[in-house]
Amino acid sequence: MIAAPYLLYLGDCRDPLSIKTARGVAQWRPDACIGERRLSARAESLGLAPMSYAEAVAQGARTVLIGVANRGGVMTDQDRSEMLEALEAGLDVASGLHQRLRDQPALVEAARRNGRTLHDVRAAPDGLQVGDGVRRAGFRVLTVGTDCSVGKMYTSLAIDRELRLRGLRSDFRATGQTGIMIAGSGVPVDNVISDFVSGSVEALSPARHDGGIDVIEGQGSLFHPSYAAVSLGLLHGAQPDVLVLCHEAERAHMRGLPGRPVPGLAETLERNLEAARVTNPDVSAAGVSINTSRLSEIDARRVCRAVEDDLGLPVEDSWRTGVSRITDRIVQCLQDLQPMASAGR
Amino acid sequence: MIAAPYLLYLGDCRDPLSIKTARGVAQWRPDACIGERRLSARAESLGLAPMSYAEAVAQGARTVLIGVANRGGVMTDQDRSEMLEALEAGLDVASGLHQRLRDQPALVEAARRNGRTLHDVRAAPDGLQVGDGVRRAGFRVLTVGTDCSVGKMYTSLAIDRELRLRGLRSDFRATGQTGIMIAGSGVPVDNVISDFVSGSVEALSPARHDGGIDVIEGQGSLFHPSYAAVSLGLLHGAQPDVLVLCHEAERAHMRGLPGRPVPGLAETLERNLEAARVTNPDVSAAGVSINTSRLSEIDARRVCRAVEDDLGLPVEDSWRTGVSRITDRIVQCLQDLQPMASAGR
Secondary structure, eight states: OOOSSEEEEEETOOSGGGGHHHHHHHHHOGGGEEEEEESSTTSOOOSOOBOOHHHHHHTTOOEEEEOOOOGGGOOOHHHHHHHHHHHHHTOEEEEOSSSOGGGOHHHHHHHHHHTOOEEETTSOOSSOOOOOOOOOSSEEEEEEESSSSSSHHHHHHHHHHHHHHTTOOEEEEOOSHHHHHHHSOOOOGGGSBGGGHHHHHHHHSOOOOSSOEEEEOOOSOTTOTTTHHHHHHHHHHHOOSEEEEEEETTOOSSTTOTTOOOOOHHHHHHHHHHHHTTTOTTOEEEEEEEEOTTSOHHHHHHHHHHHHHHHOSOEEOTTTTOSHHHHHHHHHHHHHHOTTTTTTO | OOOSSEEEEEETOOSGGGGHHHHHHHHHOGGGEEEEEESSTTSOOOSOOBOOHHHHHHTTOOEEEEOOOOGGGOOOHHHHHHHHHHHHHTOEEEEOSSSOGGGOHHHHHHHHHHTOOEEETTSOOSSOOOOOOOOOSSEEEEEEESSSSSSHHHHHHHHHHHHHHTTOOEEEEOOSHHHHHHHSOOOOGGGSBGGGHHHHHHHHSOOOOSSOEEEEOOOSOTTOTTTHHHHHHHHHHHOOSEEEEEEETTOOSSTTOTTOOOOOHHHHHHHHHHHHTTTOTTOEEEEEEEEOTTSOHHHHHHHHHHHHHHHOSOEEOTTTTOSHHHHHHHHHHHHHHOTTTTTTO
8 A cells, every 4th residue: 555645756757648647646636645846847747736855744745656657667867866865754655667666776775774665556466366256245347448548547536436426435446557556556457477367356356345336447458459368357357247338439540559440339348248247247337438538529429329329328428527327327236236235325 | 499309307206297297298299308317216207218417418418307396386405406417417407397497596507607598488588578469471270278278288289290290381389388398489378477468479479471380379268267368368469360179078167166167169169269350350260179088988979079060160089089170170271361372282
């Protein structure tokens, strides 16, 4: 567990995309972000209070998050000396870079000396087991997609928030680096040894008996030739009761693969349901979340309505219109399956 | 590439199952196995000529294979001193144990001093890439299964041998530790980081332009909740032109999962074909290999005939009856797809 509150380290990034992870944390955990640290006035900012490590500690910060991406995913000498300063000031460090904190002796030594913790959020945890597919208690929602980067994390977080707003117990279960920084914990499934993918998700979302809901962040697509192994192991390990299909309207081709068309929504949903039945024969679909940011308001509504007519499921753009109707359906499924547990809250 | 010929190290194993890997190598690469090394007269034997490391080197051996499994997959002190002796005598060492040779300083030092190579066949190679699913030249056969351990390696090797006997160019592409020791190279796909599974198989079976055939060893099952991620990544990366479905008759439940029934043959085949079309829309099924070792001769024939009638494909037990009819179908598919390349040999 990454200890909150956080100071967000933005380094000297000059490209809005490079601070995507930090922006996600600021958006979904605003209460947990007490400030930002930039290395120059020209660097990208999230508009949070600028502060030094000592100031952040004085205001209660527990961890500095390196929520930036740079060429090659390695730390610069300047990044490293900043993190040494943060450790000396009393902060833990969490990093989403490829280059691991634990592989840098100076940081390891400074963390040890100061009694601080280093979190490499891209690194798979130790001690993972092979999955067994045995049915476990609890109610699980999983987002799946026609492609990578179609809004599965965003949709999962939006559903989790909507469930909480309705007074239900819900936990977002993160499977990617940004999600892990937002949740404060999780498993980066695409970095797990292939034999342990489903087992790692069984561990991420264990049996729960409190009537609450796990909303599990999906990854990739069963139709993406680069990443389908991750998607299928995640689907089997999640043992979802309910799937929410995510899609981006007007995407020209599968991410990173020009010329390869995005699969159809009905086929994607059917294939995911088929595969999900291996570990949960009672799985159903609760809705479709379409990222319509490339479309006008009118075209977006038209596209959503067409898909809704075609699939007979609520279709929403989680960013534009929220996920209330998809959440209605999820709650209905929960009540059908757990009439006692979900009543009266 | 593991250099042949081999000396097979059998240690002090007292259980026939524990030398399964060594037995596979002796069975499929008899010409490459010039002797065996046991630590006591009561240890399991493969009936090969007993010899010391010096004797093996004198007869041309290049590598000692640790083709045994023991509790925990670690080397005993005695195993280690044996391997030091082998390295000093001038042999490379290849190990299928979980505990890696490269993590044992005494072995690393002895290998360096003697200019020898250490092969950890369970370790994924460095430098793996994400797959891209782009169609590549060549003709590929992949074995898939209803479950783990139903004979995919055996069937792949039998098909490869049959193709060679017919004068065709064929290469067995290994994806598990026993297969890798038999082939002398390969990728242990279940030890690959999940993001790189399909890419590792693209690298294992690259484009080929010689009209020859890659017979790729399948792993696991799309229906096994522990290992389906491996199976799907392998299926997408293999980009097979032809699938051969493997099954064991009378298996009571999925391997390691009492109570979980083995999926039906028709459903397994259909699901594998569907998924395979993501990277090769022209994929077809060439036959079914059923391990009928639990059945009488008469029952075996009855079962094979029933499946043949049901699926309309040649059905054989690769051990009992060979794979000639499945191979006929494979060659027919090859000729349909590559009429020029496969003619006249």
